[in-house]
Amino acid sequence: MEIMKSDNMSGNEEILTLLLQANPDKEKVMCDYHTSEHYVLKDNEAIKEVLLLKARSPKEVEVLNISIKSKYQNQGLGKILMKHIFNILKKRNYEKVTLGTGNSSINQLAFYQKLFC
Template sequence: MENLNIHIRPFEQNEAIPYELLLLADPSKKMVDEYINDSLIYLAINENVITGVYALLPLNNHVAEIKNIAVHNVHQGKGIGKLLLESAIQVAKEKGFESLLIGTANSSVTQLYLYQKCGFEIVEIRKNFFLDNYNEPIFENGIQCKHMIVLIKNLNAKDE
Protein backbone atom coordinates (compact mmCIF):
# COMPACT_ATOMS: atom_id res chain seq x y z
CA MET A 1 0.00 0.00 0.00
CA GLU A 2 1.27 3.44 -0.91
CA ASN A 3 2.43 5.76 1.80
CA LEU A 4 -0.09 8.59 1.46
CA ASN A 5 0.06 11.81 3.41
CA ILE A 6 -3.50 13.07 2.99
CA HIS A 7 -4.49 16.49 4.25
CA ILE A 8 -8.14 17.55 4.05
CA ARG A 9 -8.77 21.28 3.85
CA PRO A 10 -11.56 23.67 2.92
CA PHE A 11 -11.86 24.78 -0.70
CA GLU A 12 -10.72 28.37 -1.16
CA GLN A 13 -12.79 30.90 -3.13
CA ASN A 14 -9.94 31.70 -5.54
CA GLU A 15 -9.57 28.05 -6.60
CA ALA A 16 -11.21 26.53 -9.63
CA ILE A 17 -14.11 24.23 -8.76
CA PRO A 18 -12.73 20.67 -9.13
CA TYR A 19 -15.32 19.53 -11.69
CA GLU A 20 -13.12 16.66 -12.89
CA LEU A 21 -13.52 15.03 -9.47
CA LEU A 22 -17.09 16.12 -8.77
CA LEU A 23 -18.25 14.66 -12.08
CA LEU A 24 -16.87 11.26 -11.07
CA ALA A 25 -19.59 11.01 -8.42
CA ASP A 26 -22.26 13.00 -10.26
CA PRO A 27 -21.91 12.89 -14.07
CA SER A 28 -24.27 15.84 -14.63
CA LYS A 29 -22.59 19.26 -14.49
CA LYS A 30 -26.08 20.77 -14.40
CA MET A 31 -26.90 18.82 -11.22
CA VAL A 32 -23.52 19.72 -9.64
CA ASP A 33 -24.06 23.40 -10.46
CA GLU A 34 -27.41 23.32 -8.63
CA TYR A 35 -25.76 22.66 -5.26
CA ILE A 36 -22.08 23.50 -5.51
CA ASN A 37 -22.27 27.23 -4.71
CA ASP A 38 -24.36 26.60 -1.58
CA SER A 39 -22.10 23.78 -0.33
CA LEU A 40 -19.06 23.66 1.90
CA ILE A 41 -16.38 22.05 -0.25
CA TYR A 42 -13.40 20.18 1.18
CA LEU A 43 -10.42 18.81 -0.72
CA ALA A 44 -8.17 15.84 -0.01
CA ILE A 45 -4.60 16.79 -0.87
CA ASN A 46 -1.64 14.44 -1.30
CA GLU A 47 1.73 16.05 -2.12
CA ASN A 48 0.01 19.22 -3.41
CA VAL A 49 -2.26 17.19 -5.69
CA ILE A 50 -6.04 17.20 -5.18
CA THR A 51 -6.98 13.53 -4.88
CA GLY A 52 -10.53 13.80 -3.51
CA VAL A 53 -13.41 16.14 -2.76
CA TYR A 54 -16.69 16.34 -0.93
CA ALA A 55 -19.50 18.87 -0.93
CA LEU A 56 -21.55 19.34 2.24
CA LEU A 57 -24.87 21.13 1.76
CA PRO A 58 -26.84 22.46 4.75
CA LEU A 59 -30.51 21.50 4.20
CA ASN A 60 -31.73 23.32 7.31
CA ASN A 61 -30.39 24.16 10.78
CA HIS A 62 -30.46 20.49 11.82
CA VAL A 63 -29.61 18.44 8.73
CA ALA A 64 -26.75 18.57 6.22
CA GLU A 65 -26.30 16.40 3.15
CA ILE A 66 -23.14 15.10 1.54
CA LYS A 67 -24.10 15.96 -2.02
CA ASN A 68 -20.90 14.71 -3.58
CA ILE A 69 -17.92 12.69 -2.46
CA ALA A 70 -15.31 11.51 -4.93
CA VAL A 71 -11.75 10.20 -5.14
CA HIS A 72 -9.66 10.42 -8.29
CA ASN A 73 -9.64 7.05 -10.09
CA VAL A 74 -5.87 6.62 -9.64
CA HIS A 75 -6.21 7.00 -5.86
CA GLN A 76 -9.29 4.84 -5.23
CA GLY A 77 -9.03 1.87 -2.89
CA LYS A 78 -6.47 3.59 -0.64
CA GLY A 79 -8.77 4.75 2.16
CA ILE A 80 -9.17 8.33 0.93
CA GLY A 81 -12.94 7.98 0.55
CA LYS A 82 -13.22 6.89 4.17
CA LEU A 83 -11.06 9.84 5.28
CA LEU A 84 -13.31 12.23 3.31
CA LEU A 85 -16.43 10.66 4.82
CA GLU A 86 -15.00 10.90 8.35
CA SER A 87 -14.07 14.54 7.69
CA ALA A 88 -17.60 15.32 6.47
CA ILE A 89 -19.06 13.73 9.62
CA GLN A 90 -16.68 15.77 11.82
CA VAL A 91 -17.36 19.05 9.99
CA ALA A 92 -21.13 18.49 10.20
CA LYS A 93 -20.82 17.86 13.95
CA GLU A 94 -18.67 20.97 14.41
CA LYS A 95 -21.23 23.05 12.49
CA GLY A 96 -23.92 21.85 14.91
CA PHE A 97 -25.93 19.61 12.60
CA GLU A 98 -27.87 16.80 14.27
CA SER A 99 -27.89 14.44 11.32
CA LEU A 100 -26.09 13.86 8.06
CA LEU A 101 -27.72 12.57 4.90
CA ILE A 102 -26.09 10.90 1.91
CA GLY A 103 -27.57 9.39 -1.21
CA THR A 104 -26.07 6.90 -3.61
CA ALA A 105 -27.17 4.68 -6.46
CA ASN A 106 -28.57 1.20 -6.08
CA SER A 107 -25.50 0.06 -8.05
CA SER A 108 -22.94 1.70 -5.73
CA VAL A 109 -22.12 -1.42 -3.75
CA THR A 110 -18.75 -0.24 -2.41
CA GLN A 111 -20.21 3.09 -1.26
CA LEU A 112 -23.23 1.42 0.38
CA TYR A 113 -20.85 -0.84 2.30
CA LEU A 114 -18.66 2.08 3.42
CA TYR A 115 -21.56 4.34 4.46
CA GLN A 116 -23.20 1.63 6.55
CA LYS A 117 -19.86 0.66 8.09
CA CYS A 118 -19.50 4.33 9.15
CA GLY A 119 -22.86 4.33 10.92
CA PHE A 120 -25.27 5.47 8.21
CA GLU A 121 -28.67 3.74 8.06
CA ILE A 122 -30.83 3.31 4.96
CA VAL A 123 -33.98 5.40 5.42
CA GLU A 124 -35.44 5.79 1.94
CA ILE A 125 -35.32 4.60 -1.65
CA ARG A 126 -36.08 7.27 -4.25
CA LYS A 127 -37.42 5.12 -7.07
CA ASN A 128 -36.25 5.97 -10.59
CA PHE A 129 -34.21 8.99 -9.37
CA PHE A 130 -31.42 8.45 -11.90
CA LEU A 131 -33.84 7.61 -14.72
CA ASP A 132 -35.84 10.78 -14.06
CA ASN A 133 -32.94 13.20 -13.46
CA TYR A 134 -30.23 12.17 -15.94
CA ASN A 135 -30.47 12.20 -19.73
CA GLU A 136 -28.07 9.32 -20.29
CA PRO A 137 -28.20 5.92 -18.59
CA ILE A 138 -25.52 5.46 -15.92
CA PHE A 139 -23.95 2.06 -15.27
CA GLU A 140 -21.77 1.10 -12.34
CA ASN A 141 -20.45 -2.36 -11.47
CA GLY A 142 -22.39 -3.67 -14.49
CA ILE A 143 -25.68 -2.49 -12.94
CA GLN A 144 -27.81 0.39 -14.20
CA CYS A 145 -28.22 3.24 -11.71
CA LYS A 146 -31.98 3.56 -11.32
CA HIS A 147 -32.82 4.29 -7.70
CA MET A 148 -31.21 6.50 -5.08
CA ILE A 149 -30.59 4.87 -1.74
CA VAL A 150 -30.79 7.53 0.99
CA LEU A 151 -28.88 6.97 4.22
CA ILE A 152 -28.73 9.06 7.37
CA LYS A 153 -26.39 9.22 10.35
CA ASN A 154 -27.48 10.64 13.70
CA LEU A 155 -24.60 12.90 14.75
CA ASN A 156 -25.72 13.07 18.38
CA ALA A 157 -25.32 9.32 18.89
CA LYS A 158 -22.21 8.04 20.62
CA ASP A 159 -19.73 6.52 18.18
CA GLU A 160 -19.69 2.75 18.22
Protein backbone atom coordinates in the same frame (compact mmCIF):
# COMPACT_ATOMS: atom_id res chain seq x y z
CA MET B 1 -2.07 14.77 3.59
CA GLU B 2 -4.24 17.83 4.13
CA ILE B 3 -8.01 18.33 4.31
CA MET B 4 -9.14 21.85 3.68
CA LYS B 5 -12.29 23.83 3.12
CA SER B 6 -12.10 25.75 -0.11
CA ASP B 7 -14.26 28.77 -0.80
CA ASN B 8 -13.04 29.27 -4.32
CA MET B 9 -12.55 26.39 -6.71
CA SER B 10 -13.95 28.26 -9.69
CA GLY B 11 -12.40 27.31 -12.97
CA ASN B 12 -10.68 24.26 -11.54
CA GLU B 13 -11.26 21.67 -14.24
CA GLU B 14 -9.68 18.99 -12.09
CA ILE B 15 -12.36 19.51 -9.42
CA LEU B 16 -15.18 19.56 -11.97
CA THR B 17 -13.91 16.39 -13.61
CA LEU B 18 -13.74 14.68 -10.25
CA LEU B 19 -17.27 15.76 -9.28
CA LEU B 20 -18.58 14.56 -12.65
CA GLN B 21 -16.97 11.19 -12.01
CA ALA B 22 -19.43 10.73 -9.13
CA ASN B 23 -22.39 12.34 -10.91
CA PRO B 24 -22.35 12.77 -14.70
CA ASP B 25 -25.21 15.30 -14.62
CA LYS B 26 -23.18 18.48 -15.23
CA GLU B 27 -26.10 20.82 -14.60
CA LYS B 28 -26.78 19.21 -11.21
CA VAL B 29 -23.09 19.20 -10.29
CA MET B 30 -22.74 22.89 -11.14
CA CYS B 31 -25.87 23.77 -9.14
CA ASP B 32 -24.63 21.75 -6.17
CA TYR B 33 -21.19 23.30 -6.49
CA HIS B 34 -22.53 26.85 -6.36
CA THR B 35 -24.79 26.20 -3.34
CA SER B 36 -22.54 24.15 -1.07
CA GLU B 37 -19.39 24.04 1.02
CA HIS B 38 -16.38 22.43 -0.64
CA TYR B 39 -13.73 20.26 0.98
CA VAL B 40 -10.68 18.73 -0.67
CA LEU B 41 -8.16 16.15 0.42
CA LYS B 42 -4.75 16.98 -0.98
CA ASP B 43 -1.32 15.44 -0.78
CA ASN B 44 1.70 17.33 -2.09
CA GLU B 45 -0.65 19.80 -3.80
CA ALA B 46 -2.34 16.97 -5.70
CA ILE B 47 -6.11 16.82 -5.21
CA LYS B 48 -7.13 13.26 -4.43
CA GLU B 49 -10.69 13.73 -3.25
CA VAL B 50 -13.49 16.32 -3.16
CA LEU B 51 -16.69 16.59 -1.14
CA LEU B 52 -19.68 18.94 -1.39
CA LEU B 53 -21.75 19.59 1.72
CA LYS B 54 -25.01 21.52 2.14
CA ALA B 55 -27.05 22.44 5.23
CA ARG B 56 -30.71 21.43 4.88
CA SER B 57 -31.78 22.77 8.27
CA PRO B 58 -30.09 23.93 11.47
CA LYS B 59 -29.78 20.27 12.52
CA GLU B 60 -29.40 18.44 9.20
CA VAL B 61 -26.72 18.50 6.53
CA GLU B 62 -26.44 16.58 3.26
CA VAL B 63 -23.38 15.21 1.52
CA LEU B 64 -24.17 16.14 -2.07
CA ASN B 65 -21.13 14.67 -3.76
CA ILE B 66 -17.99 12.84 -2.74
CA SER B 67 -15.51 11.68 -5.30
CA ILE B 68 -12.07 10.12 -5.09
CA LYS B 69 -9.70 9.84 -8.04
CA SER B 70 -9.76 6.26 -9.28
CA LYS B 71 -6.09 5.58 -8.55
CA TYR B 72 -6.60 6.54 -4.87
CA GLN B 73 -9.74 4.48 -4.24
CA ASN B 74 -9.73 1.59 -1.75
CA GLN B 75 -6.92 3.18 0.26
CA GLY B 76 -9.03 4.52 3.13
CA LEU B 77 -8.99 8.15 1.96
CA GLY B 78 -12.77 8.40 1.72
CA LYS B 79 -13.07 7.22 5.30
CA ILE B 80 -10.45 9.77 6.43
CA LEU B 81 -12.31 12.64 4.76
CA MET B 82 -15.73 11.54 6.01
CA LYS B 83 -14.49 11.18 9.61
CA HIS B 84 -13.01 14.68 9.36
CA ILE B 85 -16.33 16.02 8.05
CA PHE B 86 -18.27 14.21 10.80
CA ASN B 87 -16.05 15.87 13.41
CA ILE B 88 -16.72 19.30 11.88
CA LEU B 89 -20.47 18.63 11.82
CA LYS B 90 -20.48 17.42 15.42
CA LYS B 91 -18.83 20.69 16.51
CA ARG B 92 -21.53 22.58 14.61
CA ASN B 93 -24.20 20.60 16.48
CA TYR B 94 -25.69 18.86 13.45
CA GLU B 95 -27.75 15.85 14.46
CA LYS B 96 -28.41 14.26 11.08
CA VAL B 97 -26.26 13.67 8.00
CA THR B 98 -27.99 12.52 4.84
CA LEU B 99 -26.40 11.18 1.70
CA GLY B 100 -27.67 9.38 -1.28
CA THR B 101 -26.57 7.20 -4.10
CA GLY B 102 -28.28 5.23 -6.81
CA ASN B 103 -29.42 1.77 -5.78
CA SER B 104 -27.24 0.29 -8.53
CA SER B 105 -24.10 1.90 -7.08
CA ILE B 106 -22.91 -1.16 -5.19
CA ASN B 107 -19.40 0.18 -4.44
CA GLN B 108 -20.76 3.46 -3.08
CA LEU B 109 -23.35 1.68 -0.93
CA ALA B 110 -20.64 -0.57 0.50
CA PHE B 111 -18.47 2.48 1.27
CA TYR B 112 -21.27 4.23 3.14
CA GLN B 113 -22.21 1.07 5.05
CA LYS B 114 -18.60 0.64 6.23
CA LEU B 115 -18.62 4.19 7.60
CA PHE B 116 -21.48 3.47 9.96
CA CYS B 117 -20.53 -0.04 11.12
